[in-house]
Amino acid sequence: MKVKFQRRSSGKDAMACSYQNPALSTEDIAMEPTTKTDPESGIHDNVDRLNSSFPSSDPPSYHEEHIDDEEEEEENQNKCMKAVSMVSDGISKVLAEHEVVIRKTVYVILCLGYLAFLIAACVINFCRAFAFLVITLVVLVFVVYGLIRDRWGKAIYKSCLKPAAGCFVKVWKYAKWIVYLGILVGIGLFLGLETGKQPDQLISLVGYLGIILCLFIFSKSPGKVKWRPVLWGLSLQFVLGLFVLRTSVGYDVFRFLGDKFQGFLAFTDDGRSFVFGSGLVVTSSTANLSEITSFADLIVTAAYLLHNFVFKALPIVISFSAAMSVLYYVGLMQIVIQKIAWIMQFTLGTSGPESISAAGIIFVGMTEAPLLVRPFLPTMTKSELHAVMTGGFGTVAGSVLGAFISFGINPSHLLACSVMAAPTALAISKLVYPETERKGSKKAERLQIEVSQQRNLFEAAASGASVAVTLVSNIVGNLIVFIALLGFLNTVLSWLGVMAGIPNLTFETICSYVFMPLAYAMGVPWEDCPIVAELLGKKIFTNEFVAYLDLADIIAAKKISARSEAIATYALCGFANFSSIGIQLGGLGPIAPNRKGDLADMVLRAMITGALVSALNACLAGLLYQEATIAVLPTAAVNTTMGYLNMTTPAPPACAYAGTLLDCMC
Known part of the structure; x- marks a missing residue:
């Protein structure tokens, strides 16, 4: 279509238009003249009106066919979508109607498949x-x-457990004294026989009782001490120590757990070798290259093992923290912590929050465990707050435990010490700071733990790793600062010692004399006391990482006996040091801002109490520890005996193991 506009020569502006389309006559076009003030606006208005009245430039037949094709295509698509929707609705309806049957069928199929695989694996x-x-x-x-x-x-509780509990309470009111007397007599006979066989163990017993006496003397309120939590807590500690150190089953169980724990941590090698590199690096133990005379002086190691602490120990902290976060997400950690807390609450008579905090510190850190009882912290009594802080100082977190194991420390001793520390911390905390205020409810609902807020396993693992990165940075920063301060302090002490005529005066030397009586009271042989006393000083005035690093070197060099190694491992297992005071206050303060004053008043007492928790565990280890002795018969005697009995040496099984089936779990 074509529209032409032409201005007339007359005074009045008008529009001449010719439309080259036979289908439209000139009468169909109505034109109005524009005003004199704005002639151009009239032209544009008429053009707009003219164009709005024109039909499409496409031929009508083509336009109609195009519309028909689009409508047909849309109709076909609607039919397909309706069909898909009908099928989907039908399937959903069938699944909804038979949901229970389908779910049970799937469960049965999965269980049968699992059972078939288990039977086949056992048969093979x-x-x-x-x-x-x-x-x-x-x-x-x-x-x-x-x-x-x-x-x-609920039915079992109402019909069986509740009546039985009522009868037990009535009988226990009179029978408990007989039970307590029997327990004390049994423990006394056992200790008497043990110390009679090995008089060295009597030193550990005297040290144990001496620490308890000192704690009672310096108690906040000695006259208000309730002895039930104290005696029950120490009894649980003794039973656990006896189970681990003096029974073959307990030793095998904790050795097995330690080995599997160590094996699980070994999977961290895959991640750290990828991050830090797995290429081989040639190093030498000598600083002067001219002293290298042969290839025997060279050491070939992987790149990610070049810096043992940063590249090996700290990644374990991150991976274990992620694993703990995953276990917390699936709910396993809550179950374990609640059951341990219930045992301590039932026996010691402590409140739910402090029992949960003491049980949680076995697995999580000193700042994470109070988060388990965060709603109760603002209203806790001072004794309960002291128990929470003592538990944090008295043991180490599971993630840090992995780092200590990577140093070469005995994993079974570390695991046993962590478990023993929970009831011990509650016991002596109630001895040092007895409960004098009105306590809250101790009902079971106070043992509830918050559910994980993560939405899936991946978020839980990532969250645990992120939290551990902060922990790792704190560890590295504290080590740099405290080792530097220790070097500065040794330089100053050496300078002062030279002026006083005491050469080689260092912080370690002072600690070896100050803490030597404590080391001896734990049961350390006198010749090993200076070395163990140095470790105790480093642990208290710097941190446990420095002490365990030195202990690993001492164990590798065989500088002390196996008995001293075990006692030192128990004595160093705890966060009780001056650097942890700031960490403890920084973690608890934001959770309970209204209790910052109480926390600051009790934190030093709690730190010292936590250090003595580890000392009590070390005394018990010295009392119960026995070095393994293996009798080896001469080969000739074995051959003679076998020949006499007409026996042949049996072939080893397909999966060889020694002593117990627990070792099969490889």
């Missing part, structure tokens, strides 16, 4: 499948317990 090699079988049985016990609790728990 029972020893190799023993670990899988044990894990299956443990999970099955928890599942059955959960089903029974959810379905018949």
Whole structure:
């Protein structure tokens, strides 16, 4: 279409228009003249009106066909979507109607497949499948317990447990004194026989009782001490120590747990070798290259092991923290902590929050454990706050435990000490700071732990790793600062010592004399006391990382006996040092801002109490520790005996193990 505009020569502006389209006559176009003031606006208005009245420039037949094609295509798409929607709705309806049956069918199929795999694995090699079988049985016990609790728990409690508990309370009121007397007599006979066989162990017993006496003398309120939590806590400590150190089953269990814990931490090698490099690096123990005379003086190691502490120990802290976060997300940590807390609450009579905090410190750090009882911190009594802080100072977190194991420290001793520290910390905390205020409710609901806020496993693992990065940075920063300060202090002491005629005066030398009586009271042989006393001083005035690094070097060099190694391992297992005071206050202050004054008043007392928790564990280790002795028969005697009995040496099994089936779990 074509529109032409032409201005007339007359005075009145008008528009001449010719439209080259036979379908439209000139009468169909109405034109109005524009005003004199704005002639151009009239032209534009008429053009707009003219164009709005024109039909499409496309031929009508083409335009209609195009519209018909689009409508047909849209109609076909709607039919397809309706069909898909109908099928989807039908499937959803069937699934909704038979949801229970389908779910049970899937569960049955999965269980049958799992059972078939378990049977096949046991038939092929029972020893190799023993670990899988044990894990299956443990999970099955928890599942059955959960089903029974959810379905018949209330009925069982009302009909059986509640009446039995009532009868037990009535009988226990009179029978408890007989039980207590029997326990004390049994412990006394055991200790008498043990110290009679090995008089050296009597020193550890005297040291143990001496520490308890000192704690009672310097108690906040000696006349108000309630002895139930004290005696029960120390009894639990003794039973755990006896189980670990003097029974073959306990030793095998904790040795097995330590080995598997160490094996799990070894998977960190994959991550740190990728981050720090797995290439080989040639190093030498000598600083002067001219002293290298042969290839024997060179050491070939992987790049990620070049700096053992930063590249090996600290990544373990990150990976273990992520693993703990995942276990917390799936709910396993809450169950374990609640059960341990329930045992301590039932026996010691402590409140729910302080029991949960003491149980949680076995697995998490001194700043993370109070988060488990965050809602109760602002209203806790001073005795409960002191117990929370003492538990934090008295043991180490599970993530840091992995770093100590990577140093070469005995994992079974570290695990046993961490477990023993929980009831011990509660016991002597109630001895040092007795409960004198009105306590809150000790009902079971106070044992509830907050559910993890992460949405999936990946977020839980990432959150745990992020938290550990902060912990690692704090560890590195503290080590740099305190080792530097220790070097400066040694320089100043050496300078002062030279002027006083005492050469080689250092901080370690002072500690070796100051803490030597404590080391001897723990049961350390006198010749090893200076070395162990140095470690105690470094642990208290710097931190436990410095002490354990030195202990690892001492163990590797065989400078002290195996008994001294075990006692030192227990004595150093705790966060009780002056640098941790700031960490403790910084962690608890923001959670309970209204209790900052109380926390500051009690933190030094709690730190000293936490240090003595480790000392009590070390005394108990010295009392119960026995070095393993293995009798080796001469080969000739074995051959003679076997020949006499007409026996042949049996072939080793397919999966060789020694002594116990626990070793099958490889």
